[in-house]
Structures are given as structure tokens and as C-alpha cells.
Amino acid sequence: MDYFLSDEEKAxxxxxxxVAETLVKPVHCELDxxxxxxxxxxxxxxxxxxxxxxxPTEYGGTGARIMDMCIACEEVSxxxxxxxxxxxxxxxxxxxxxxxxxxxxxxxxxxKIAVGELLCAFGLTEAQAGSDVANLQTxxxxxxGHYVLNGVKQFISSGSLSDVYVVLASTDRSRGARGxxxxxxxxxxxxxxxGKEENKLGIRASTTTELVFEECKIPAENLMxxxxxxxxxxxxxxxxxxxxxxxxxxxxxxxxxxxxxDFIHQKNLLNNQYIQRVIADMATEVEAARALIxxxxxxxxxxxxxxxxxxxxxxxxxxxxxxxxxxxAIELLGPYGLLGEYRVEKMLRDAKxxxxxxxxxxxxxxxxxxxxxxEMGTKHRAQKV
Ligand SMILES: Cc1cc2nc3c(=O)[nH]c(=O)nc-3n(C[C@H](O)[C@H](O)[C@H](O)COP(=O)(O)OP(=O)(O)OC[C@H]3O[C@@H](n4cnc5c(N)ncnc54)[C@H](O)[C@@H]3O)c2cc1C
Numbered sequence: 001m002d003y004f005l006s007d008e009e010k011a012x013x014x015x016x017x018x019v020a021e022t023l024v025k026p027v028h029c030e031l032d033x034x035x036x037x038x039x040x041x042x043x044x045x046x047x048x049x050x051x052x053x054x055x056p057t058e059y060g061g062t063g064a065r066i067m068d069m070c071i072a073c074e075e076v077s078x079x080x081x082x083x084x085x086x087x088x089x090x091x092x093x094x095x096x097x098x099x100x101x102x103x104x105x106x107x108x109x110x111x112k113i114a115v116g117e118l119l120c121a122f123g124l125t126e127a128q129a130g131s132d133v134a135n136l137q138t139x140x141x142x143x144x145g146h147y148v149l150n151g152v153k154q155f156i157s158s159g160s161l162s163d164v165y166v167v168l169a170s171t172d173r174s175r176g177a178r179g180x181x182x183x184x185x186x187x188x189x190x191x192x193x194x195g196k197e198e199n200k201l202g203i204r205a206s207t208t209t210e211l212v213f214e215e216c217k218i219p220a221e222n223l224m225x226x227x228x229x230x231x232x233x234x235x236x237x238x239x240x241x242x243x244x245x246x247x248x249x250x251x252x253x254x255x256x257x258x259x260x261x262d263f264i265h266q267k268n269l270l271n272n273q274y275i276q277r278v279i280a281d282m283a284t285e286v287e288a289a290r291a292l293i294x295x296x297x298x299x300x301x302x303x304x305x306x307x308x309x310x311x312x313x314x315x316x317x318x319x320x321x322x323x324x325x326x327x328x329a330i331e332l333l334g335p336y337g338l339l340g341e342y343r344v345e346k347m348l349r350d351a352k353x354x355x356x357x358x359x360x361x362x363x364x365x366x367x368x369x370x371x372x373x374x375e376m377g378t379k380h381r382a383q384k385v
Contacts, residue, residue, distance in 0.1 A: 250289045
């Protein structure tokens with residue numbers, strides 16, 4: 001389908017595709033096997049201007065448009081969702097700085113993130129808190145012009161390899177979600193270390209690590225925005241980031257569909273009615289996912305106010321169809337689908353994770369239901385008036 005991309009968007013798509021074909025493709029299987037982070041590729045993406053798209057123009061970026069993030073993530077993910085995640089986590093990490101940091105904090109970090117001089121990560125999840133954000137155990141105690149952080153974060157993408165971390169910690173445990181605050185923590189801060197590195201099923205080129213805070217003292221100015229606003233900042237950040245996860249899932253699905261179609265065509269099986277039906281459904285679902293993501297991205301970029309529900313749509317559906325389409329692709333390839341060199345088995349492993357990170361798909365469904373209930377409440381109150 002034609003989404004009438006602007007000339008700039010077409011150029012960005014082409015740039016991301018070139019990176020995917022020339023830098024990612026030759027090494028992605030090896031990096032996946034070794035679970036090795038693509039540091040040189042991410043840095044090169046920075047040099048080629050692909051990190052600038054996460055940053056507003058006044059801080060050296062190209063506008064922080066969600067559509068741009070989706071276009072770039074989709075293209076890289078068609079080849080490797082692990083490398084796409086290693087790249088896209090910089091949007092998740094810089095997002096709260098773009099949205100909520102002070103002018104000084106923005107000037108200090110964003111221009112360097114835009115060129116890949118600093119990589120960034122986002123530290124929310126803990127053993128007892130991911131879906132249940134309010135149950136965060138990491139604390140930040142205010143003391144003599146500093147905050148002192150204690151706690152352990154789990155499953156943090158690019159955890160041990162970033163320079164700047166946005167970390168969520170409770171400044172008032174008695175207030176639950178309203179006691180959570182957001183902080184900027186730089187690597188090498190005393191009391192901040194890295195824990196276990198996870199050995200994962202998929203997106204293995206994206207490192208996933210624990211962050212450990214033991215009496216970690218940071219300047220009071222590293223508080224982002226206001227105390228107690230960390231939960232709201234996190235949700236607003238997710239609203240903007242989730243279409244990007246959807247785009248990573250979409251890239252996986254598109255890549256798997258193309259490989260399967262090519263295989264079936266070469267085997268002269270496209271006249272088989274069963275196969276026609278499977279391929280037609282795959283093509284339709286992939287396109288429906290793309291339409292949903294692009295429409296959501298356009299809505300956000302046009303200044304839409306509340307897009308929580310749409311952001312969840314744009315993560316939930318593509319992640320589900322990525323799993324479905326990659327399984328179908330494996331089935332269409334038959335035994336070859338199980339072999340590493342045909343790459344669809346990796347795509348399935350990668351696809352499964354898109355249903356889990358940045359809020360599981362169960363949480364997306366719960367979020368959509370909350371939004372629908374709220375909308376119905378508003379409608380019924382309006383009818384009574
Ligand atoms: C590869 C990877 C990378 C990640 N990167 C990051 C990162 O960079 N930063 C970060 O902060 N986190 C990151 N995460 C963490 C991730 O976002 C969470 O693991 C995820 O949101 C699930 O939260 P949880 O760990 O609390 O799981 P749990 O909430 O314990 O989930 C367990 C099960 O319970 C279900 N469940 C829980 N609550 C509900 C509910 N209310 N309704 C219905 N079902 C429910 C879940 O859907 C799931 O099926 C990453 C995770 C992975 C796997």
C-alpha cells in the first residue's frame with residue numbers, strides 16, 4: 001500500500017534499508033549466535049544520522065517524530081530485530097529526557113545522544129515490578145544535596161553498554177505509584193554497577209542486564225522533572241515508544257513473509273490453494289499491522305493529546321501477528337524453516353519477545369480496556385448532562 005511518505009521519509013527509509021542490507025545482514029546471524037552487542041553498527045548508525053531522528057531539532061536532532069522511528073525500526077528489523085532493539089532502545093532512553101528534563105539536562109545530553117556519542121537506556125523493571133510499576137522497590141533517599149539510590153533493575157536493554165540511564169526509583173514508598181521519581185544516572189557513578197547478563201531466546205544481539213545500585217550517590221540536579229512524577233513520565237514515554245516496538249515486530253513479520261513467499265515461488269507452489277490462502281492472510285495481516293502503526297504514528301506526530309489506547313493497538317497487534325506470521329513462514333519452508341541459515345527460526349525467536357517487552361501483550365489488552373472504560377464513562381456522563 002502507498003502511505004504517501006514525504007520525500008524525507010522516503011530518504012530515511014532508504015538510509016535505514018542500506019544500513020540493514022550492508023551492515024546488519026552480513027553479521028546478524030553471528031551476533032545472534034554469540035549474543036554479541038552490535039556496538040560498531042549502532043555507532044555507525046549514529047554517524048549516518050539515524051540516532052538524530054529520536055531527538056528534537058533544537059538539540060541537534062531531526063524532530064523526534066514517531067513516524068521516523070517506526071520507518072527506521074521496521075527497515076532494520078526486517079533483517080535483525082536484535083540489532084533493531086539495540087538501536088531503538090536509544091529512543092526509549094532519551095524519550096523521558098526529550099519530554100520531561102530541564103533545559104540544562106536536555107542541552108547536556110541530547111546533542112550527544114543525537115550523534116551516538118552517548119548511548120542511553122531506560123531502567124524501570126525489577127523482580128517485583130514491571131507490569132506492576134507501583135510495586136517498585138528501588139529507593140532514592142534525599143540527603144545533603146544528593147539522592148542516594150538503592151535497588152536492582154532487571155532486564156534492562158543495553159544495560160551494561162550505555163552511558164546515560166533514566167532510572168525510576170521511589171522517593172516515597174508510602175505513596176505507591178505517586179511516590180516514584182525519575183533520575184538521570186551516568187555510567188561509572190560510584191555505587192552503580194552491572195549485574196547478571198541474560199542469555200535469551202531471541203533478540204540476542206541486544207544485551208539485557210541487571211543494574212545494581214548500592215548507596216549510589218547522584219547530584220540532586222539529576223532528578224528529572226518533579227518528585228513523584230516518575231510513573232506519569234514512564235507511561236507518557238511508553239505511549240510514544242510502543243509504536244516503535246510495533247514497528248520492530250512488523251519488520252520481523254515482513255522479513256519472514258518475504259522469505260516464505262520467495263521460497264514458495266521458487267518451489268512453484270503458489271498455485272496450491274492451501275498455500276495461496278496462507279500467503280494471502282500473511283500479506284493482509286502484515287499490511288494491517290503497518291497501517292495501524294503508521295496511523296498511530298501520524299496521530300502522535302500531528303499533536304494528538306491522548307493516544308494511550310492507539311499506542312497499545314500499535315504494539316499489541318503487530319507483536320501478535322509477528323509470532324503468527326513467523327510460525328507460518330517456518331511451516332511454509334517445511335524442514336528448512338527449522339534451519340539457522342534460512343533465518344525464519346531466528347525471526348520466530350525474536351518475534352516472541354515483542355509480545356513481552358515494553359509491557360506484555362496482556363498488559364496492552366488491559367490498557368486498551370481501561371481506556372475504553374474511561375471513554376464509555378465520559379460518553380455516559382455527557383449523555384446524562
Ligand atoms: C528482552 C527484554 C528487554 C527488556 N528491556 C527493558 C528495558 O530496557 N527497560 C525496562 O525497564 N524493562 C525492560 N524489560 C522488561 C519488560 O518490559 C518486562 O519484563 C515486561 O513488561 C513484563 O513485566 P514483568 O517482568 O513485571 O512481568 P510480570 O508482570 O511478572 O509478568 C508475568 C506474567 O503475568 C502477566 N500479568 C502481570 N500482570 C498482569 C495483569 N495486570 N493483567 C494480565 N496479565 C498480567 C504478564 O502478562 C505475564 O504474562 C525487558 C524485557 C525483556 C524480555
